[in-house]
Amino acid sequence: MKGILLVNLGSPDSPEPKDVKKYLGEFLMDERVIDVPLWARNLLVKGIILNTRPKASAAAYKKIWWEEGSPLIVISKRLQEKIQKQVETPVALAMRYGSMTIKKSMQELVDKGVSEILLFPLYPQFAMATTETILVLAEEIQKQYFPQVKLDSVKAFYNKPDYIKVLSNSIKKHLEGKDYDHLLFSYHGVPERHIKKRDITKSHCKIDGSCCITPSKAHEFCYRHQCLEVTRLVAKHLQLEDNSYSSSFQSRLGFDPWLQPYTDRTIERLGKEGIKNMAIVTPAFVSDCLETLEEIAMEGQEIFHEVGGKDFTTIPCLNDDEEFVDLLSNWINNWIN
Template identity: 70%
Template sequence: MKGVLLVNLGSPDSTDPKDVKKYLGEFLMDERVIDVPLWLRTFIVKGIILNTRPKKSAAAYKKIWWKEGSPLIVLSERLQAKVQAKTELPVALAMRYGKPSIKTRLQELYDKGVKDVLLVPLYPQFAMATTETIVVLAEKLRKQHFPDMKITDIPAFYNKPEYIKALSNSIKDYLADKEYDEILFSYHGVPERHIYKSDITKSHCKIDGSCCNTPSKAHEFCYRQQCYQTTKNVMNELGLNESQVSTSFQSRLGVDPWLQPYTDRTLVKKAEQEGVKKLAVVTPAFVSDCLETLEEIAMEGKHEFLEAGGEEFHMVPCINDNAEWVDVLAGWINEFDRNN
């Protein structure tokens, strides 16, 4: 019997600092999120971050928390329910960090008789700290607890025409009655070292402005290239030119170099130096709206842009449970059902 497991990032159980601390501990102790030796990661996370950050993060979560709970969880559940209505296969939803866990959902599918699972990391682009950590954990759990289960994962879908069309239409529909000078594509940032570590050729990625435009097998796992390609794909789908679009990266942590340009600095630069008055921001690294979109961009980013002289700021919602996106996802699942 076949089944499907959708996996998103996750969320604290509540906005209580204790719950936020527990969530951050699980998230940041992942060796693919902070990829340093265990002793150093433990010192950084448990010795520094978890003693200072939970209260600040809890306050941020309170700003965006819904009556139903975490926006990311609620939106993911809506997506799961709508997809389930369009396929006969059982569709489960798990979170990489927090609840419901991947192990719990795999167990529930297994108890239903599912031995062939389609694993769907809800990330358009591949990254160590997103897609890879989900796939690796799912395989580890399979070996330990479900040895007779088969798991097939959907690779990064940033380049799939049907996804790009759905994403582009959602952007176009939201901005239909709004005026804007430019669209900024803001992606979640990762340390530059993650790009080099993910380079299967061990030589192609140089982050020098040219390697992303040079064909290579490395692009299959290059987050930076896939982000820029997503921007280009949407730009082409919407009929925009390069002067109307730019790309940046948000949410950096620590002192090591992360992918640039940084979103916060870009927002200020757009207003102060480039004369952009009306800006639209999209966040295509996320399928579901979350802290990074609802607070970091829609609140903090808007404040930074307006303070720097901008006049209008439009944060385009993520694709969430958009009907066209639901059809795309259900289509991939039904194709899995027919072909495997």
């Protein structure tokens, strides 16, 4: 029997500092998140970050925490439940980090008689720190604990026409009746070296003004290209006017160069340039989480207002939107059949 394993990022068990510290420790010690030698990662994460950041991160989580729990977990469960109603095979949910582990969810599927699993990372774009780390861990777990199970996976779907249509429709719906001067596509940031590390040609990615728009095999694993392509395709679908939209990258950490332009500085610049009504969408995430609800909707809005901006519209992620549920269910049913 076939089964589906949806995998999202994860969340602390609570917004308390001890749980946030445990979660951050697992997340930041992942060699595909902070890709430096183990001794340096230990020094940075255990010696510095985990002694300074958990309290501030816990305060941020408390701002966005729902009665039912972590927004990302609650939304992901809603998505799972809605998809389960549209497909006949078992659908499980796991998180890459935290207590809802991939191993537990694989075991849940195996206990239901599943012998072939479709691993579905809930990320439109490929990145080392998202899709790749899920695929690598899932394969390790499958080989060690479930050797009898066949594992398949969903590739990045950033440029699939039906996904672009659903994303565009969601943006259009949430902007209906609103006047806005600029639409900002904000994507989760990654260090520039991640892009170059995953350049399968070893020469194409220069992170300049041309490599992401020049055809290349490197694009299959290039997060930057895939983000910019989402912006281009959505803008084309919605027939957005030139200069009425742009892309940026958020959530940088440390001192190494990360993908630019940075979202916080872009929001500030746009406000200073006279943009009064701004909308922002975050297509690197399918579920609203700390980065969208606190960093963008709260901190971003504060920056915009400080420089003279007036209306700041945050467009929700696709979450458990009915069109998105239908889309994922159709893809899953096609795989099953």
